[in-house]
Amino acid sequence: MDSFDLIVFGHLSKDENIALGEVEHAVGGAVVYASIAARRIGARVLAVTKLHSDDEATLDVFTRHDVPVRRRPSTRTTSIRNTYHTTDRERRTCEALGQADPFTASDAPEDATAACWYLGGLMRGEFPEAFLRDMAARGPIAVDMQGFLRVNEGGAMVFRDWAEKRACIPLIHYLKVDAAEAETLTGYADREQAACTLCDWGANEVVLTHNTEVLVCAGGAVHRAPFTARSLSGRTGRGDTSFAAYCFWRLTHDAETACRFAAALTSLKMETPGPFQGDLAVVEQAIRERY
Secondary structure, X not given: OEEEEEEEEOXXXXXXXXXXXXXXXXXXXXXHHHHHHHHHOOOOEEEEEEEOHHHHHHHHHHHOOOOOEEEEEXXXXXXXXXXXXXOOOOOEEEEEEEOOOOOOXXXXXXXXXXXXXXXXXXXXXXXXXXXXXXXXXXXXXXXXXXXXXEEEEOOEEEEOOOOOHHHHHHHOOEEEEEHHHHHHHXXXXXXXXXXXXXXXXXXXXXXXXXXXXXXXXXXXXXXXXXXXXXXXXOOOOHHHHHHHHHHHXXXXXXXHHHHHHHXXXXXXXXXXXXXXXXXXXXXXXXXXXXX
């Protein structure tokens, strides 16, 4: 039986990114950004993804970063077009060009255990509520709410409230939202109020990202750490990187320390396009110099 710190589930995405008239094609998705970031800082990680057999070559993104991966079959591969409207990449329009098949209990490896089962979704339907419950029965789960709130409506990707939220949130150990998702779920624009409300609803710990900071609500306390990126050329994947860094570091550190660690690592990641390229030493140096 193999043992991992994180087993990361999610659809790999063939991304088309358009910024300032320039078009770039990249392999993305939460499963990519999260698993690579965790692996670069020493986590024992397994990625589990679903895609069409014609796109197996895209799995090379995991191989290049020493992340073991298991592909599950799908009739389609997820593909997303991201159009960025500002130079800081904070305003974007997302369009679903394709969506892979949902995960089921049979997609979870039977020969592996994890300290944390990480569900990094891109769109609603990727992780049915039954799959979330199945994984929660196995152990602590980390869930990115993007995979339950972002809805593919004929290609347009819009945020909708989640009907099952009050029943499912108590199953979640680590819950991730950005500021807009937090407001969609709770109705509160105030980030601290929204995060604390999600804890009141049963989430064990809540990680909320905003373009200025990482905010964590855990154990009745709120912790904040600012982003200190010196450029935003690597903005894509910010939330996935933050959450994976927090979940892994939280296994052996307190919530305040993990919050600061996640902010420091993600600040470095945002300075370079693609998944996090650094290591534990550069993150520790950034903490000393910037916090």
